[in-house]
Amino acid sequence: MVEKLENILLQVSKSPIIDEGKLEQATQLIVKSVIEGLDISRVGVWLYDDESACIKSDYLLDANQGEQSSATVCAVDFPNYFNALKQERTIIANRAIEHPATSELKDYLAHYGIVAMLDVPLRHKGKMIGVMCCESIQKNRQWSSDEVAFVGILADIYGRAVSAAERVKYEQLLISHNEQLEQRVAERTQSLEDALSNFKQAQDRLVETEKMAALGKLVAGVAHEVNTPLGIAVTATTHCEHRLKKLKQSFEDGKISRNALTQYIDDTLDAYTLMNSNLERAASLIQNFKKTAVDQSSFELVECALCDYISSLVMSLRPMVKNKKVSINTHCKQELTIKTYRGALAQVITNLISNCAEHAFKAPDKNHQIDIFVEKQDNDALLRITDNGAGIDPAIQHKIFEPFYTTARDDGGSGLGLSIVYNLVQRKLNGTIEVQSQLNEGTTFIVRLPNILD
Ligand SMILES: Nc1ncnc2c1ncn2[C@@H]1O[C@H](COP(=O)(O)OP(=O)(O)OP(=O)(O)O)[C@@H](O)[C@H]1O
Ligand SMILES: [Mg+2]
Incomplete structure (x- = not known):
């Protein structure tokens, strides 16, 4: 070329x-x-x-x-x-x-x-x-x-x-597709993050609402319970006042007899004994309520003597299950102190006991009983909350911790109780919870809590 x-x-x-x-x-x-x-x-x-x-x-x-x-x-x-x-x-x-x-x-x-x-x-x-x-x-x-x-x-x-x-x-097409893809991934990630944060907020709100609802139940129960001894004390005071006025009248009329005076003294002493025992009962109810109610609204990490705390809590909860004639007993071999969120623990136990009243004890004439065992296992505290009620069908046992699962929707159950209990135990208290149940025999919730203090 x-x-x-x-x-x-x-x-x-x-x-x-x-x-x-x-x-x-x-x-x-x-x-x-x-x-x-x-x-x-x-x-x-x-x-x-x-x-x-x-x-x-x-x-x-x-x-x-x-x-x-x-x-x-x-x-x-x-x-x-x-x-x-x-x-x-x-x-x-x-x-x-x-x-x-x-x-x-x-x-x-x-x-x-x-x-x-x-x-x-x-x-x-x-x-x-x-x-x-x-x-x-x-x-x-x-x-x-x-x-x-x-x-x-x-x-x-x-x-x-x-x-x-x-x-x-x-x-260029590839680059622009890539950019679009990245943009989409970013948008999706953002919307997932938003959804997650909304979900967390909603969950927090639910926990808060549940907390207040549990507290509300507790207040109503305690108020009702305190009302009875106070009522008796008021009646006894009125009775004493009436007798005293009568005695005064007899004295002024110069008609007071030895017999009547003795009768009056005996009656008044009886009334005082009644007043005392009832006022003491009211005071101890208020005392226990004070111990636990404050915890129900605030979650703070504190040292907690489990047996003592649970016993006081149970006292406050008794009114809640009283109309079902339930007796609650706490069994402790030794005191165990753990570092925990007492308010969260109180809410867990309140929910479990309220569930017993609502779901376990339907038959009216049975001898309803809830036992709470506190014991040490390895380095954990083990709480077993047992009822001798209706039990839970094995077919639904795996669902009871799911949010909104309830067998009592018609009676106003929301199905949030156990899901909140589950979250509190797992996330807040760093523990575990499981259930064992047999139909017509009863149900046991086993809560394992870490951080035992020596
Ligand atoms: N001690 C129990 N004995 C028998 N069934 C129980 C017991 N505790 C819970 N359940 C069953 O578990 C389901 C879920 O309980 P959960 O506390 O989550 O909801 P709920 O009590 O139905 O409604 P909520 O607590 O929101 O009022 C209950 O509907 C009930 O069927
Ligand atoms: Mg419930």
Whole structure:
């Protein structure tokens, strides 16, 4: 190949434009190089349409007139030319007006004064996508084999540029898909985080509501319980006052007898004993209530002597189960002190005992009993809260800790009690809780708590 052509090829082949994906610039470079190498005035890159029925000039350059506007040539008008293109071979028409493939383009040839044509197929991934048309107006122009090879190589380089443009297009598509994906993942993550934080807030609110509900039950029960001894004490005082007024009257009338005075003294002493025992009972109820009620509304990490604390708590809870005639007993072999959230523990036990009253003891005449055993096992404190009630059907035992699972929806059960108990034991108290139950025999909840202090 002549040196001039070789040099041009080297320049084009080395140009970064070809592989950068900028097809328009690469096309211009290739077309200009053909014009320069063949020393002709017109070169065009023509591409097939989708059906390969027409070719349309993608870039058409006239060295004298500059860039030409786009034109279309179709098979219906020039069947011979298209048949020749179909062969996918280079058309070398030194005398275009006479060549069987190009003679039917006579009007076009005449219009531009074209004498010779060299049409080289353009290929991409092995498929012909168009043709590079080189047109010469020079008389007796003979295309040399070097020139044919030269344009063939440039046509291949054009194919390389198309591949690069395609690759860049897909890369950009990939980048934009990736960005969209990242955006979506970020949005999803955000919405999941929002949902989680809403859920946590809702859960906290529920725990708070439950806490207040448990406290409400406790207050109502204690108030009712305190009312009875206070009522008795008030009645006894009124009775004493009435007797005293009568005694005063008898004294003023000078009619007081020894017998009546003795009777009065005995009655009054009895009344005082009654008043004392009832006021003491009321005071001790209030005392126990004070010990536990404060804890129910505040969760603080404190040292807790389990046996003592649970006994006081149980005293306060008795009124809650009184109308079901339930006796609650605490069994402790030794005092165990643990570091824990007493309020949370109180809420756990309150819920478990309230559940016994509501679900375990339905039969009215049975001897209802709740026993709370406190013992040490390994390094943990083990609480067993046992009732001798209805038991839980084995088929539903695995569901009772789920939120909103209740068998008492019609009686106003929300099904939150045990799920809150579960969360408090597992998360707040760092312990575990499990259930053992047999129908018609009773239920035992086993709560294991860590952090025993020596
Ligand atoms: N000691 C028990 N004996 C028999 N069944 C029980 C006992 N404790 C709980 N259950 C069963 O477990 C279910 C779930 O209890 P949970 O405390 O979560 O809800 P609830 O008591 O029905 O409603 P809430 O506590 O919200 O008022 C109860 O509906 C009941 O069927
Ligand atoms: Mg409950």
